[in-house]
Amino acid sequence: MVKDPNSTEFQKAIACKKLAFVGGKEVVPTMAALLNHPHLACYARFALEPNPDPSVDDALRAALPKLKGLRQIGVITTIGVRKDAKALDALAKLIDDSDAEVAGAASASVGMIGGLQASRTLQAALGRTKPPVFPVVARATLICAEGLMASNRPRALELYAQLSATTMPGPVRQAAIRVLNAAGPAPAGAKPYPPPTGEAAEKDQSGFLGRGR
Amino acid sequence: MPEEKQAVTRRNFGKTLTGAGAVAAVAGPVAAQIASPGPGQFGPVVVGNYAMVDQLVFGGIGIRGRGMSDLRMLLGESRVRFVGIADVRESARETVKSTVDGYYKNNDCKMYRDPAEILARPDIDALLIATSDRWHGPMAMWAAQSGKDMYIEKPGAMSINESYAMADNVRRYGVVYQSGAQRRNQFAFEFAVGLARSGKLGRLLAVHADTAIGLGTVDAGGHGWWPAETPEPDPLVLNWDKWLGTCLWRPWNTAYPDRGRGEFWDFHAGLLEWASHTVAVAQWAADMEHTQPVEYEPEGGIFRGDGLISRYTINCRYANGVKLVLRNHSWGGLGSCSNRFEGTEGWVETGDSGRIEVSPNLKSLVPTKQGTRYDPTAAHIKEFIDCIRSRTPPRANAEVTAATHVTSHAAWICAQLNRKLTWDPAKRMFLNDEEANRMRGRAYREPWRMEALATSM
Secondary structure, X not given: OOOOOOOOHHHHHHHHHXXXXXXXXXXXXXXXXXXXXXXXXXXXXXXXXXXXXXXXXXXXXXXXXXXXXXXXXXXXXXXXXXXXXXXXXXXXXXOOOOOHHHHHHHHHHHHHHOOHHHHHHHXXXXXXXXXXXXXXHHHHHXXXXXXXXXXXXXXXXXXXXXXXXXXXXXHHHHHHHHHHHHHOOOOOOOOOOOOOOOHHHHOOOOOOHHHOO | OOOOOOOOOHHHOOOOOOOOOOOOOOOOOOHHHHXXXXXXXXXXXXXXXXXXXXXXXXXXXXXXXXXXXXXXXXXXXXXXXXXXXXXXXXXXXXXXXXXXXXXXXXOOOEEEOOHHHHHOOOOXXXXXXOOOHHHHHHHHHHHHHOOOEEEXXXXXXXXXXXXXXXXXXXXXXXXXXXXXXXXXXXXXXXXXXXXXXXXXXXXXXXXXXXXXXXXXXXXXXXXXOOOOXXXXXXXXXXXXXXXXXXXXXXXXXXXXXXXXXXXXXXXOOOOHHHHHHHHHHHHHHOOOOOOOOOEEEEEEEEEOOOOOEEEEEEEEEOOXXXXXXXXXXXXXXXXXXXXXXXXXXXXXXXXXXXOEEEXXXXXXXXXXXXXXXXXXXXXXXXXXXXXXXXXXXXXOOHHHHHHHHHHHHHHHHHHHHOOOEXXXXXXXXXXXXXXXXXXXXXXXXXXXXXOOHHHOO
């Protein structure tokens, strides 16, 4: 029905929805051909996203450089949901795309795919991106760190430490600090916030505040 | 606040800044991308934007109908100051502003067409979110990513995957989330749950949840109704693309905003119209708030496939053997949103009537307070505000909401497929049923996206 030129847009849309649940390898080329359709691209991704056949990932990677704008963003997002690590190199380049929405979508997908390579990509991007992409990169790094906690805890904590810097977006920084607090004591040599001085210190009869805990 | 007449396209939704207070740069389609790029003048915003101040500053997103009821109760809270409303529908924005300004006797409530603007306001601590169902999950995630606490109407998510993603984000960012499952703070339900959890019913055998809605009605349009396209409205009056949100594209027709919440598969969260309440209460009673049944089996009823169901019972079983029975037909006549709990030493049943029925051996335990029908939303909101202060999870927090929703979505998938399903709560997947597993998610229309580990397959 999707390939039938006599089918209406509505009929094709309903067919895509049904194929999301039952379609296999055989439907992938037909769905991929719709990825640049102004109305049906979302239906094609609806059908492809849950399809477990590996040819879906091949088709999405092949479509990625051929699309622009909204359609490209859609494919980037589906790649992230499917955790296709083979797409990491292509997504890494898109983090520097001139379209901030494309760059943001690529950053988010890299974070969702996760792993060491993704963490290096995002860590580098933290140092060079600017708003509005930077906050997305920070959130993606947070997700990437979370994903690494089970497989590579030292690397994850390294990322969390970086995300706890005062230069990070407030919600991301707070999220990182919560994880670090739960993970263990502060690093050796960490200094407490300076104690009060002057009148406030004079009120401290015990001398506790000034002891340099 | 005056609104400039300017084109609002899908791609600039989330970055249309109209207010002097909306100063943050906006990244793109996901509104939460407006999160501050760094600490402000007074240091970083703490989790939940929390500050020990006399009043918590609230904003609203998508408030009509049920949301107006929430708003009135929120305004009655002396610890709350409501300062702005975002809505894609002009009439809704103006109604909220009129209500708020009338209450405070000023003209201060700001109006926004774009939720990103209200999420960007650093002075706002918390949000009342009462959009239509399809927006609850994304809005919750964006609010969490922006560090805002939220009271958000039910249902909380449109799919199993979105349920997990929502809870992931709330946990990650440490914000306070209260679902609008207000029966968690209603006396009759509290009492019935207390009997079950305290062992007064003996060994618990079954918990029942009235899911009420006839899916035949819900899916009258189902997948199979696509009205003729008519000219889209002025986006300043109603922004159709933003109203449609993450749902699959379809041509504009006035039937959607008028009837769209409940009558089309794309816009509806399955059993969760009432299951958001009754399954939440049932799982609370069974001490199963953080998990789901492992088996789901449709029984009787009329199952026509393709989501078209006019009468149903869905029998579910938790790993410990306790049954969860979902049905869209009542049994005790105790009012809407009924629950019934059965054990080896007694049973209890209640509903929105406020009346409590128990087995004869338990009658002496039923207090005289029973029998009153009342709306517990004020108490539910009060609990939310208490939790903002204490930074502790309220009763209808994101984790228990997600568990409720996964149960309900799994049961709905069972009903649509009309076959027995086995669910693994730890793996978050059905066993030996690929078709059911594919139904766990609904791909978002571009450019929207989730940002969560849980969305990944």
